[in-house]
Amino acid sequence: MFTPAVSPTTHLVGLSNQTLLLIRGPDASKFLQGQVTCDIKELSQQVTRLGAQCNPKGRVLLSFRALQMDSETIALRLPANMMSSALNTLGKYIVFSKAKLHDAHNDFVIMGLFGESAHKVAAVFFDQLPAGDDAWITKDGSYLIQLAPDRFECWIPSSELDTFLAAVGPQTQNATINDWQQLDIAAGIAEVYPETFELFTPQELNYQLVNAINFRKGCYTGQEIVARLHYRGKLKRHMYRCEYKAHELPLPGTPVINSSNGHTMGAVVMATTSNEGKIELLASLFDEALDEAQVESATEKLGRLDLPYAIPTADGTLQ
Incomplete structure (x- = not known):
């Protein structure tokens, strides 16, 4: 397969500090709509949304980025050290819904791409790009989310990780979680820990x-x-x-x-x-x-x- 040459200013980072929580079932969307600050209905437009779960006093319990994988599955990308808390705080209410929580930390690996040619590198594996910031596309179970024209999240099934790295690895330089968090801070996007x-x-x-x-x-x-x-x-x-x-x-x-x-x-x-x-x-x-x-x-x-x-x-x- 021909792999186009891209600028070495593109960086790849494994975001081991992030993970996915899946809400699955016919009531997944309805359940989350009654629990979080963002409008879950907007996810059907193939966009992601930042959001928070609050306690009754309006204090944040959980921060996340939400993506609707299908009509009965919504994924929340959240800090890995908040998974136990998320299972607890959301689990208190989900028992009344036709939906279940699934810790998907073994199912997906979260990667970050950033740099001048990040869009070209992303297209090497995904073949196309999202429609704009916060939008996403999927290919063979992998998800590409555009955070900015030069910055992307990649949610890769664990079984596809080697294929993904073989495609984009030679086109990138390694970066650190600290580098990625610098970009979050520069964007003014906060997480709760x-x-x-x-x-x-x-x-x-x-x-x-x-x-x-x-x-x-x-x-x-x-x-x-x-x-x-x-x-x-x-x-x-x-x-x-x-x-x-x-x-x-x-x-x-x-x-x-x-x-x-x-x-x-x-x-x-x-x-x-x-x-x-x-x-x-x-x-x-x-x-x-x-x-x-x-x-x-x-x-x-x-x-x-x-x-x-x-x-x-x-x-x-x-x-």
């Missing part, structure tokens, strides 16, 4: 700004609180992308304080080591006194970095 279970509301993670909340879809667990914050409240806390110099990564949930008075003003959502030897992170913070924000135990204040979307603050201005 065991350390931040029930710590944030969806809006405190900017989910309303990345199409992870649908305010018209109807009721779901925690919806009343989430909707009230949207329609009646003035959000005083958002997620910001920042950096600072340090040798040790802060864990998710690490407090962020006001350096001038020591008061807690938020928490770390996720963090990576940047190429410049700094710590780059997403932090959920009160909008006031951002210039004074400092990770607890750090020796310098946080420096603000750009996000690809604007943050509307309580006074109506954009950050």
